[in-house]
Amino acid sequence: MVSSGTGSGERPGGSALSEINVTPFVDVVLVLLVIFLVTAPMMLRGIDVKVPKTETKNVGPEERLMLTVTKEKAVYLDDQPITLARLEGILVGLRQRNAKAAVFLRADEGVAYGVVVKVMDAVKKAGIERLGMVTEPIPPVAKGR
Incomplete structure (x- = not known):
């Protein structure tokens, strides 16, 4: 066996590396943090x-299933487009998993009443008893008018 001549177990090129330089790592993490802070609001649209x-008052924040009806009469289940026939099947499965499941309906004020009633009917057919309507509060200044 050939020895390097140091005899103390040190590396041939000098002493062993005992510390890791974390400065480049911190720089990269800070840049990524800034990127995520800037892009996160865009992702939640x-x-x-x-x-x-x-x-x-509106219902307080909680975990909920959100149905949305746009003024173009499109129906969305948590940001995913869905048909009324398919919606009923999904809600039946939700009710079977959680008997106290709640669904909140957001409908554009320009949508015909009949369209909103059809969506509400699909929810009731699925057996969901807790159906909430999402509204915006009137600003305090506009209440007196």
Whole structure:
């Protein structure tokens, strides 16, 4: 066996590397953090719907299934387009998994009443008893008018 001559177990080129330089790692992490902070609001963009205004308060935040009806009469289930026939089947499965399941309906104020009633009927046919309507509160200044 050939020895390097140091005899103390050190590396032939000098002492062993005992510390890792974390400065480049921190720089990369900070750049990624800034990128995520800038792009995160863009990723959370939902479907634009102008909901009617009411004087009562909205339901507090909780985990929920959101149905949206746009002014073009398109129906979305949590940002995914869906037909009424398929919606009923999905909601039946939801009710079977969770008997106290709640569905919240956001409908554009320009949508015909009949379209909203058809969506509500599909929810009721699926056996979901808890159906909430999403509205926007009227600003305090506009209430007196």
